[in-house]
Amino acid sequence: PVVLGIESSCDETGAGIVQDGKLLAHVVASSMDEHARFGGVVPEIASRAHLQAFTPVVRQAMTEAGLRLGQIDAVAVTTGPGLSGALQVGLAGAKSLAYAAGVPLYGVHHLAGHVAADTLEHGPLPRPCVVLIVSGGHTSLLLVRDLVREPILHLGDTLDDAAGECFDKVARILGLPYPGGPAIDRAARAGDPDAVAFPRPLTKSGDDPYAFSFSGLKTAAARWVEQHRQRGTEPPVADGAAALQEAVADVLTRKALRACRDHDVQTLIVVGGVAANSRVRALAEQRCRAAGIELRVPPMTLCTDNGAMIAAVGDLLVRSGAEPAPLDVSIDPSAPLEYAALTPSAVPV
Ligand code: ATP
Ligand code: MG
Ligand code: FE
Secondary structure (H helix, E strand, O other): OOEEEEEEOOEEEEEEEEEOOOEEEEEEEEHHHHHHHEEEEEEEEEHHHHHHHHHHHHHHHHHHHHHOOOHHOOOEEEOOOOOOOHHHHHHHHHHHOOOOOOOEEEEEEEEHHHHHHHHHHOOOOOOOOOEEEEEEEEEEEEOOOOOOOOOOOOEEOOOOOHHHHHHHHHHHHHHOOOOHHHHHHHHOOOOOOOOOOOOOOOOOOOOOOOOOOOOHHHHHHHHHHHHHHHHOOOOOOHHHHHHHHHHHHHHHHHHHHHHHHOOOEEEEEEEOHHOHHHHHHHHHHHHHHHHHOOOOOOOOOHHHOOHHHHHHOOOOOOOOOOOOOOOOOOOOOOOOOOOOOOOHHHHHO
8 A cells, every 4th residue: 555654753755655665755844943042842842833834745755756645545644742832733734635636644643653663674574573662752672462452561761861961961061052963973973982981771780771861860960060060070971972882872772672572572673863873783783683672763864853754654554454543533642652653543453
């Protein structure tokens, strides 16, 4: 089937088209710059930006794929989790398109989309696989068997901040620009990761092997900056960035590999915005190679929020015979990740 996917859960308006696992179009408009001076996403600004970007983004995706609306077989849309106003805009648009084209609509869980992003680059997911989702809002270790047919098993989540949130907050403390993740990645290139001994939270024996905690790193970074200022020196930002990045990458990859070992899983998939981080990628590669585990990380443009990943889930749902969502389906801003499809009836009967 040809599936149009729509994503609008945060500050990216994405439209993607996937046909039988193959990526045909991938268009994203971001309102990131409009939020920069506030240091974080402003929900009202995001909603308004989605409203403005929706039609041009969808149109461009159709042009890229060389298709007309009548050639689409289904529409998939993120129904949660995310910002409610932002989700509403995408869902309203997706409903209109599905209704106009006379095709079924599928509500998709945003994180299932992040997982499916990798299939567009590396093909079907091996069963089972361990998935590390690391983004601005989530840090989770999942055991995925069949993404659209079976419930996803949560091995562990963050107890406080997400890894991306940690990058964003520490960047601010270090005086780096928004968004913090890419800024820390860039600054770290000139730094020494061993210059500061940042903690590795929840890695002692007795700690939950799959749970994460990143708020302590933010505090440690603030204390490090403060100590420098008290001595009347400016903190070496590159070193701070490199050391922070090392601590986050170390904890993420250590726990992800432990999950693979414990569950006898041969493949680790790392997805979400933080999967774009160069050190996370390098350390995951190094440790997977040493452990004989296959590592799959989608290319950077598929790591951050986009519509193609939602289309990828929609495509899997259609092919598995899942029931579509009713046209009065609503958003679920805090949807838990158990099923990829966000409608009660979407699990195949
Ligand atoms: P969620 O998917 O959980 O709803 P989100 O939509 O904010 O959250 P994404 O768009 O997947 O998340 O990712 C954005 C996050 O990724 C931000 O926190 C950003 O700082 C981080 N990020 C992006 N590039 C990098 C990088 N190179 N290094 C570290 N972090 C990065
Ligand atoms: Mg985003
Ligand atoms: Fe996301």
